[in-house]
Amino acid sequence: MDSLADPHLRFEPVVADPTGPRELVILGSTGSIGTQAIDVVLRNPDRFRVVGLSAAGGRLELLAEQALQLGVRTVAVARAEAVPELRAILAAKARPGAEAPEILAGPDAATELARMECHSVLNGITGSIGLAPTLAALEAGRVLVLANKESLIVGGPLVKAVAKPGQIVPVDSEHTALFQGLMGGTRREVRKLVVTASGGPFRGWSRDRLAGVTREQALAHPNWDMGPVITVNSATLVNKGLEVIEAHLLYDIPFEQIEVVVHPQSIVHSMVEFTDGSTIAQASPPDMRMPIALGLGWPDRVPDAAPGCDWTRAASWEFFPLDTEAFPSVGLARAVGALGGTAPAVFNAANEECVDAFLDGRLPFTGIVDTVAKVVAEHGAPTQGTSLTLPDVLAAETWARATATAYVREGGR
Structure with a gap:
């Protein structure tokens, strides 16, 4: 399978550049x-x-x-x-x-x-x-x-x-980082992709403590300025689960070769480990203008798109394993991605409904992923493979939204 996003293809643009901008x-x-x-x-x-x-x-x-x-x-x-x-x-x-x-x-x-x-x-x-x-x-x-x-x-x-x-x-900052890291070797030399997560505002919290998270707390991301849905997804780490699925689809790397590691500083945006033991990391301050500019200008970089790291100042970068008990969303997303077909559509649509319910005060913070898991389990066997159509996806989403809403209305039971 060819990669959808192949950094080795410094391709002639699909639509030729016009004279000028x-x-x-x-x-x-x-x-x-x-x-x-x-x-x-x-x-x-x-x-x-x-x-x-x-x-x-x-x-x-x-x-x-x-x-x-x-x-x-x-x-x-x-x-x-x-x-x-x-x-x-x-x-x-x-x-x-x-x-x-x-x-x-x-x-x-x-x-x-x-x-x-x-x-x-x-x-x-x-x-x-x-x-x-x-x-x-x-x-x-x-x-x-x-x-x-x-x-x-x-x-x-x-x-x-x-x-x-x-x-x-x-x-996405993570996939831009992987995109750049993959230039360091051939696809057969890739041992694993390492997707970094800031851990959001609740890194180190227990599941019991997470149950009382408020809307204001969930929207206060320590590093990134994003919209409310993405910010809540970052707090539950659902966003990281979605990024694991996206990395699999973009680069055609098996799920078992994609890991998530918590990096609170959000300076290293992701890493590629090669078979010789080398790891190439892409580092920059958390500013979305850099990956946006790279996307708009590819295959050329845009000078001064965003500030770089200040190497004259002392700094520490930390990395921690993911707490899968407090944040089960990544494991759930990985399982959903492996199922394929309409399962990812169900996962995503149910999550969108649950995030809205949380922001409206109708669902506790831990109820977001718990409810999504129930909807995914009820969905069962997805429509698979090449038989998937756009109506299949839309129907699966409609069902997932209705089912998630019903669970929320029933108090998550």
């Missing part, structure tokens, strides 16, 4: 990844030009400001009812005589935008709703700069069926 579409532009990507673009106008933006529609003022500042041709918004307000904001903020961008609206707007003529599509949407835009971008021949791990996880076989080797460049 590389044209980009950014999906999820008002979220954490999107806003940081725009910062990279604005600091490198000679390298990048954004031609399309998409957002859910909850931050229309910001979306309009982005569209006008970047001079994009097209804006996509998922909430069709937000279009009149968006038009009004664009009209009020636009320079006299400036041409208003085209507006696409509705649940399929981001998918339509992903097919737009450009070089690369950055998928920064949160959640499995990013699957359809991921497939659209790949089918259109775009380079997919992937921050939406859920689309790969829930639709792995579908993505593998359409992606060309090297067409996906990962943006």
Whole structure:
């Protein structure tokens, strides 16, 4: 099986670079990844030009400001009812005589935008709703700069069926680190991938203590500034489980060769161990602009994308084994990934519902993974292999959300 993200392929772009800046579409532009990507673009106008933006529609003022500042041709918004307000904001903020961008609206707007003529599509949407835009971008021949791990996880076989080797460049800090580390040898020389985890705000806590975690505590990540769902996923380590599945799918490395180690400083973002005993680690301060810039600029690096390590100052880096009793999510994700088929879609959708329930005060912190495990067990044998279709994935997600909601309503019983 070819790797979906192959760092050894310093490939000719799928869409040839135009004369001048590389044209980009950014999906999820008002979220954490999107806003940081725009910062990279604005600091490198000679390298990048954004031609399309998409957002859910909850931050229309910001979306309009982005569209006008970047001079994009097209804006996509998922909430069709937000279009009149968006038009009004664009009209009020636009320079006299400036041409208003085209507006696409509705649940399929981001998918339509992903097919737009450009070089690369950055998928920064949160959640499995990013699957359809991921497939659209790949089918259109775009380079997919992937921050939406859920689309790969829930639709792995579908993505593998359409992606060309090297067409996906990962943006997660861990997978960017693996991407770079894998350049140090051939695939047959890889002994294991080591995915690092900060441990979140509750490193060292017992399971009993975790039961009383509050919303505010779970959203206070010690190292990273992220959206609420990803932040809670980092606190439960579900995010790390998803990353193990993603690493397996991206690099075609067996699950038994992928480990997780806790590294509280979040400086070493992941490591590759080779068969001769060498380990290559990628290190940088926790700043998503570096992996975003590498994804947007690949196969070239973007100078000064983010600050590097300050080697003139004393520092200590620590590594600890994962506490699988307090944080069972990684083991559950590994089992789900090995099942394949619709099982990862069930895992991810149930988790999204449980995170929402926790944030709303309807589920305790430890109830998130406990409930997800019950939904996965009830799901049983998944739809498997090459027979998997997009309707299969969507049906599995719908079932998982309903089942998780029922468990939450019943108090987790």
